[in-house]
Amino acid sequence: MTTPVTRPRTVTARIDTAVGSAPAPAAYTATVYINTHRDKFDGYQPHHPLAAATRRDDSALSLVFHASHRINGHEAAAEAAFEVGNHQGADANGQTWPGDIRPVSTGDVIKVTSPDHWIIHLRVDPFGFTAVPEPTTLVALAGDRVTHRH
Template identity: 40%
Template sequence: MPTHTQPDSITTVTAGCSHPGGPARPSTGRGGSYTVTAFVNVDPDCYDGYQEGHMVAEVTTSAGAPLCLVFDTGTVDRAQEAALVAYDVGNRQGSDDRGQYWPADVRSLSKGDVLAVTSPEGTTTYLSVDSLGCSEIPRPSAYTVLASVPSATCRRAFQWQPDDPTATGPLIGALLCDNADFRHPSGPGDTINLLLHTRGADLLARPGDWLVRAYGAIWHVISADTLATRRISAPATPARARGPRDR
């Protein structure tokens, strides 16, 4: 995390507005549940099928929370079956066992996309969508954020430009809707920094940096060069649903 000196004069805006929360906390059916996390393939050749090294982006809800589809063991009894049912949800054919639907602003699942299925025992299997259904693959190694891929979603990443009110306005609005502390340290020209306080973490952005929300309601500061390559750190292993042994 970069270090910084906080100036004496700071304008602080803190606000909140109503917006949908994340999905309900998964409950366990008899014997537990399968959870499925989806990743859209953003490689130019993605529709030919997943290949090692293809870049993927984790699917999140419209509110920015991770989309974790849940299927009870009464619905599915193995990872392949959970992946196929999740594929149907990803093509807007119904919901999971918790009433969650595919986000309206994310493209449908298709050949080349990846599904991470976690069993009630906590074992995670990665499967790619192919012409015959789903095939097991190693865990993907290249990840990006959903907002940086226009072909996968209509969501926006925001670029911080202190002299451009058109870009700054939507950014501030999005931050306020996320119940974040927004602090704008005073300063002239290119010395102006944008300091975000979200979930207790300090993020320092400089003019030209991009701010995107990924892996939950966490805002990340990404430099223009990094966003151009669209490579970021891999997300954590998907969490499994809690079972009787966890209590």
């Protein structure tokens, strides 16, 4: 003998988001710190003063790179920032390197924040990058002048 079994009803719903509200692509952000020490090209040392690269209006210059097969980690994002910082293209938002700031070079530091919010500071070496502690000696860029931040 068989006994009838009642199955609970399953409801499936599809929730559409509003048109034009697609999620933003995962992105890496990079901030370049220019080494202002007189021996800057010998490499970054923790006591060297660094100045965050800024736009002409002194607002923060934050480079954005969408995560992709090319930009798939902190070092790849730092490499992309290095390229932009040497006038070799633009970031994902079309932002290029300001003409009044010297190109990114050995001894500078690039702060990279990943899509999952992990932050790493990478020293620019002659070939590649090396992770370093967060810099503590920050100064402000003012045109071609550098002044200490209080």
